[in-house]
Amino acid sequence: QVHLVESGGGLVQTGGSLRLSCAASGRTFSGYTMGWFRQAPGKEREFVAAISPSGGSIDYSEFVQGRFTISRDNANNMVYLQMKSLKPEDTAVYYCAGAADLSLRRVRDARYLEVWGQGTLVTVSS
Numbered sequence: 001q002v003h004l005v006e007s008g009g010g011l012v013q014t015g016g017s018l019r020l021s022c023a024a025s026g027r028t029f030s031g032y033t034m035g036w037f038r039q040a041p042g043k044e045r046e047f048v049a050a051i052s053p054s055g056g057s058i059d060y061s062e063f064v065q066g067r068f069t070i071s072r073d074n075a076n077n078m079v080y081l082q083m084k085s086l087k088p089e090d091t092a093v094y095y096c097a098g099a100a101d102l103s104l105r106r107v108r109d110a111r112y113l114e115v116w117g118q119g120t121l122v123t124v125s126s
Contacts, residue, residue, distance in 0.1 A: 002026035002115050004096045009120030016086050016124070022079040022096030022117060030074040031100050032115075035107040036081045038092035038122075048094070049081060050107035057104050064090075086124045093119040 008020040020036070035050040049070040050059045058070055069082040079096055097113035106112045 002029050002032055002098060004098065004115055004117035006094065006096045006117040006120040009094060009122045011123045011125060012086055013125050014086065014088060017082070017084045018086065018122060020081040020083070020094055020096075020120060020122070022081075024077040024079065024098070026077075028100060029077045029098075032098040033100075033102040033104060033107055034070075034072060034079045034096065034098040035113065036070060036079075037095045037097060037110060038090075039095070039119075040089075040092040043092075045095070045110055047108045047110070050104055051079065052104050059104050059107065061108075083122070086122075088124045088126045091122060091124050093121050095119045 003025045005023045012018055031053050036048040037045050038048050039045040047061050051070045051072050055072050067085045072079045096117040099114040102112055
């Protein structure tokens with residue numbers, strides 16, 4: 001079983017950048033499809049980005065396309081979310097999640113994710 005811990009959240013001004021990190025424990029991490037989700041106050045959790053086990057395939061939600069970049073480092077059991085041109089509507093708790101042997105397109109549905117981190121808060125001020 002993989003255990004996930006996010007970090008890197010904080011307060012940033014509109015137009016700023018942040019890099020979120022997700023540290024994974026467990027020897028099977030390299031076989032996990034990984035994703036980032038977010039949940040804003042009063043809203044449902046929504047898909048942000050996903051990356052295949054090898055890192056060769058990536059999927060983004062429409063609202064972060066071109067601004068966010070997901071990546072992974074299997075040697076160090078890490079997943080990252082580089083966020084640029086941040087907007088106030090990006091304010092949310094960001095969660096890292098993963099599942100073994102999961103197709104990339106299914107990551108968009110949070111019900112398929114097996115493990116979740118505790119979340120890290122990103123606040124974008126206007």
